[in-house]
Amino acid sequence: QLQLVESGGGLVQPGGSLRLSCAASGFTLDYYAIGWFRQAPGKEREGVSYISVSGGSTNYADSVKGRFTISRDNAKNTVYLQMNSLKPEDTAVYYCAASALVRSWLDVDEYDYWGQGTQVTVSS
Numbered sequence: 001q002l003q004l005v006e007s008g009g010g011l012v013q014p015g016g017s018l019r020l021s022c023a024a025s026g027f028t029l030d031y032y033a034i035g036w037f038r039q040a041p042g043k044e045r046e047g048v049s050y051i052s053v054s055g056g057s058t059n060y061a062d063s064v065k066g067r068f069t070i071s072r073d074n075a076k077n078t079v080y081l082q083m084n085s086l087k088p089e090d091t092a093v094y095y096c097a098a099s100a101l102v103r104s105w106l107d108v109d110e111y112d113y114w115g116q117g118t119q120v121t122v123s124s
Helices: none
Strands: 003-007 010-012 018-025 033-039 046-051 058-060 068-073 078-083 092-099 118-122
Touching: 003 092, 018 033, 018 092, 018 118, 033 068, 033 078, 046 068, 046 078, 058 068, 078 092
Parallel strands: 010 118
Antiparallel strands: 003 018, 018 078, 033 046, 033 092, 046 058, 068 078, 092 118
């Protein structure tokens, strides 16, 4: 069964950090670009970050630039999202998604596989 599994979410105080992981099972991520998305209650799913197949190209939403870092370890079949200086507005369910061919990384329809999501709550 082909699936992505996110982990690492939780409750953190403002200014804190979390590292999310996106692990693949049933297939290798070597040939897939990966996007991280998030969805807060009552809002549309939005793109957070993206990493190309090689890892040589990354993108970030303006709201997270300078605070979040995406990386990949193909040997572990895992992609990470390091989130620092977290803010209450970062609270959302975070999803990772894999795409064999991405033209616009923000377009959710470009992705072939999605994880089930992990909750991130930033609150004091």
